Amino acid sequence: GAVVSQHPSWVICKSGTSVKIECRSLDFQATTMFWYRQFPKQSLMLMATSNEGSKATYEQGVEKDKFLINHASLTLSTLTVTSAHPEDSSFYICSAREQDYGYTFGSGTRLTVV
């Protein structure tokens, strides 16, 4: 089956620094990838949709200058949290669309900003 690899699984960083999260589709080409954020005991919140070779589409309320998304190839999308602050601490999950309706999730990244 389709596999999406997400790294790192967890990261702790100092306030003001930047963190990059990678999402790779291992055995299929993902023209579209999705980035979600999930706070404790809440559902997934879509942050942005990234399409290979074009700019990401951000959901309302998500700062595009803070959450930089790059989808440079059909198998790799990255999310960079710039100038991270404690309120950015969350669980970040990527998802790739395999076919018209197939979605596979990465294992998630637990970000803690101290």
Add this chain to the structure above:
Amino acid sequence: GQNIDQPTEMTATEGAIVQINCTYQTSGFNGLFWYQQHAGEAPTFLSYNVLDGLEEKGRFSSFLSRSKGYSYLLLKELQMKDSASYLCAALDSNYQLIWGAGTKLIIKP
């Protein structure tokens, strides 16, 4: 607007059966997903329904009624490891996933 409703929390006994309901209102409809999510982990795929009816997959079954905007996930022979959140998500006309808030299922011995 688009909306997904599912109960916040349910409790069931090990070995029993539980049904988790989900109602949806979306702009167009291209199918409904159920995902399982254990605490601290990413969601894992359980089922996808696009046609009316019941799809059975081992201990888990999923039902869809498009005319009623309704789906349920049925879990049989409950095991302690089934304690998790169950997320209902509908695919709208733009093939965007609209997520429910999830149902936390607590299994008691």
